[in-house]
Amino acid sequence: MDVRSQEFIARSNDGMADPSLQKNLGIFRHFSPIVRQKAVNNLDDFEGLRQWTKEAKDKTLENLGKHLATFEKNVIASGGQVHWAQTPEDANAIIVEICRQKNAKNIAKGKSMISEEIALNDALRKNNFNPIETDLGEYIIQLANEPPSHIIGPAIHKTFEQVVDLFQKYHDLGPRNLDSVKSVMKEARGILRNQFLSADVGITGANYLIAETGTVGLVTNEGNGDLVSTLPKTHIVLTSIEKVVPDFKTAMAIQRLLVPSATAQPITCYTSFFTGPKKPEDIDGPEEFHVVLLDNKRSDILHSEHKDILRCIRCSACLNHCPIYTRTGGHAYGWVYPGPMGSVWSPLLKGLDKTHDLPNACTTCGRCAEVCPMDIPLPDMLRNLRHEEQEGGLQPKRWVFGMKLFMRFLQYPKLFQFFSKWGIRFLHRIGKRKGYFNSLLLANGWTKIRDFPAPQGNTFFAQLAKKESNKTAHDKKV
């Protein structure tokens, strides 16, 4: 997927002017915090669990090489194969080659954000393969030819009517009644069932890579991940290196935090653990089991000041609680990962050049850090990225000029005090009658949607001096 994050401001204005998107986001924004809090309250001790898991993950990352080696050894011991990819191109080449060797006519995909990150579908299509998304949300946006707008619910920006239109347009099934969510889902079930049954290769992501047994863990509510991993003759797991955990204990701790944070359920309908290809006692399962381990800058991030982001488990709690994301929608962010976590991942994976607006899309409200189950200090990380933006000379020229001027100003207190005193007096004079301005020269960005209050006439220091002199006079009297 091409990066369009440099269009963030224009695209977020588009998003905010889109009535059906705003309707969906409004519902989402209202309910997400409520249901998540309920789910988290059911945990024994959210904060204790969060701290334990943060520490366990940090310890794992300190020894990532060792745990990856153990994971690889155990995957191979159970009959699977492990491939390593440094870059998106490497990963695509490996997967394309496996599909070619398997003569894959049909490819079924479970939801995988890594596959979006490396633009796998584009690479497959370029090589004349036809991957079909089986996650319902991913399937909907595949029909609409749009990128996902949320990392868990890729199609939350689509209304029911829009989905019906897509199905009517792209499913050659003649006239029929699609008047309820039930009927739409029934139709999708039928169409995608054929995909599962006829696929030669199934590609999924992974939520956990468990080193102690070489097991891949995957969570879904729909069951498509399981069908994609069980029915086709070849199963490819596309995943990134920071997902490895040493043991089931760590994986289960993360699981306990992941699902309540992501969908407000205690657990997803299906949590599945795959170890290698089919065994002699299986009548089903893949004959070949491949794990593609992607680095794509994680090994660099590990040695940088941004390494906390490697604890991210893709729950989307930060998105769901962000005042910016829940108003602009995910497409404004212009790439795979939106919201607070996306505003850290996008610059780290794609460079600040095109993505530097994203760390600025932040009110520093701190809700993201409060709800992050892995205790990632997102507001601090965004601030660090804004700092890098400034150091890299990426801020808009007018802004830099204005800030430099202001900085100069601040270096001469007497000058500052003079201008602010007379400026305040002037604004007070002309604004005295109404008490506010509904339009103000140079403050158009503010006054277009808000009133600007008129100052009451005196600077802070002037008032302070007056108070002090009154006090002294009073003391003298006494």
Place this chain on the structure above:
Amino acid sequence: MDESIYMNDIKTKSDNNRTAIMAKLNSSPVAVTLDNHPEKTVAQIKLKDTPQQEELVSQFVTKISSSKANVFNIDSMNDLPSAIRSWLDDNQYSNTIYCGEKSSLKAFDWRSKDINLSTEKFTDDGQVSISTASCAIADTGSLVLLSGLENPTSNNFLAEHHLVILDKNTIVYRSEDAWAFLLNKELLDRELMNKKPPNSHQPLPRAVNFISGPSSSADVGLTLEYGAHGPRTLSVFVF
């Protein structure tokens, strides 16, 4: 188009990548593991005590029911065929139920209840399948099913109606307890009564499924509905 995409030997490239990635990962300037760092302690989690078995059963039933699974209590395994007969009559589904080749359920008398228990593979929609859970998790309301000749994984997902048989003495509290059971490690909680001796499942079966409800999705118009791809209904018979 990049010619390297047409390479035949992906193994060499993968090996080179592995070397490069490992070199970067092991090149950390701070080569001290947190395991032996004196100031680091693992944060303590305030865990609730493990409830008694009866309470575990009740918790399991409550949790899985709230995810819209149906739960039926039966006195013993012998009552299973008649319980399933009633369920089939209530719901007017077909008399054929699919199970694994080596399913222990084959031993029961299904014929007298006019039920055709079949070990054939099936792919068409609208079918009923039946599995036996290895154990269950009370904390999250999850059934634990293992792939193999007794319970082929595809039966768990291709059927429209999935029936699962569960021995209530195999209900454990947390998922960690389930893994201890499956990996034949010491059970994390020793106060569980009437436990079946843990089977050694090392190496693990190809697939371990935690199933916590019928298939669902809220992707269409933010509305929750069932039967996305997997079973539309899940019914648990607890004895």
